[in-house]
Amino acid sequence: MTTNNQPTPRTQVKRLPERGAYDHETIYSILDQAFLCHVGFVADGQPFVIPTGYGRAEDTLYIHGSTASRMLRSLEKSIPVCVTVTLLDGLVLARSAFHHSMNYRSVVILGSATVVAEREEKLRALRAVSEQIIPGRWDYVRQPSEQELKATIVLALPLAEASAKIRTGPPHDEAEDYALEIWAGVLPLHTVVEEPATDPELRVAVPCPAHVRSYLAPGRR
Numbered sequence: 001m002t003t004n005n006q007p008t009p010r011t012q013v014k015r016l017p018e019r020g021a022y023d024h025e026t027i028y029s030i031l032d033q034a035f036l037c038h039v040g041f042v043a044d045g046q047p048f049v050i051p052t053g054y055g056r057a058e059d060t061l062y063i064h065g066s067t068a069s070r071m072l073r074s075l076e077k078s079i080p081v082c083v084t085v086t087l088l089d090g091l092v093l094a095r096s097a098f099h100h101s102m103n104y105r106s107v108v109i110l111g112s113a114t115v116v117a118e119r120e121e122k123l124r125a126l127r128a129v130s131e132q133i134i135p136g137r138w139d140y141v142r143q144p145s146e147q148e149l150k151a152t153i154v155l156a157l158p159l160a161e162a163s164a165k166i167r168t169g170p171p172h173d174e175a176e177d178y179a180l181e182i183w184a185g186v187l188p189l190h191t192v193v194e195e196p197a198t199d200p201e202l203r204v205a206v207p208c209p210a211h212v213r214s215y216l217a218p219g220r221r
């Protein structure tokens with residue numbers, strides 16, 4: 001992703017390039033529908049891909065965690081990182097085994113992260129992560145203590161080099177296979193929000209707040 005919406009040599013989608021997109025609007029709309037990412041990095045010569053939560057604020061992706069986390073301690077050294085976000089929309093069931101696929105919206109971000117040290121920015125970043133996961137929660141809960149802030153690393157990854165890839169629609173079968181009597185189509189998939197389960201330790205009858213009751217699942221926002 002660059003200002004003219006063109007890929008860099010590293011973010012050019014090679015297979016089925018027509019499914020690639022590099023503009024802010026497409027990339028941010030996918031990022032804003034999700035809150036889970038996979039963070040890929042190399043530590044001591046070994047690649048790791050670690051799932052974690054994130055928040056986007058303008059042109060920055062924030063991730064956070066314990067000061068004891070190997071992922072965060074590695075990334076704070078500004079090493080190369082690859083972050084992916086995936087929304088799975090359906091299974092694409094073709095007439096042939098070969099042409100089975102998935103419908104999805106995904107983003108790949110390349111770059112290196114920096115530590116967010118300044119207190120106010122750190123709080124803004126933590127709010128962004130919290131609001132991405134469950135909007136309305138941050139203002140409802142007790143705010144972090146100085147000790148809790150100290151125990152948390154926050155990293156900022158610029159959304160400067162990124163790509164999106166999107167697949168939609170029915171299967172694409174071989175011309176001769178359309179004559180086969182084999183069911184084909186798309187099995188849509190999405191995350192379902194169930195009834196909230198109240199903590200049995202709740203001291204008084206606290207009503208379930210609106211931000212929990214009206215929660216929208218990732219991919220459905």
Ligand SMILES: Cc1cc2nc3c(=O)[nH]c(=O)nc-3n(C[C@H](O)[C@H](O)[C@H](O)COP(=O)(O)OP(=O)(O)OC[C@H]3O[C@@H](n4cnc5c(N)ncnc54)[C@H](O)[C@@H]3O)c2cc1C
Nearest residue numbers: 010011012013014015086088102104106107108163164165
């Ligand atoms: C849910 C899901 C299931 C998939 N299943 C398969 C599968 O079973 N087999 C398979 O071969 N492929 C699968 N893909 C597609 C896969 O992610 C790659 O797009 C594919 O391997 C082709 O990559 P490439 O060789 O064109 O690009 P690469 O050379 O691997 O990548 C070049 C650049 O293209 C961009 N890019 C590549 N893929 C994506 C992506 N998905 N989203 C955003 N940017 C991307 C990145 O910036 C990357 O740096 C799946 C994708 C998703 C989201």
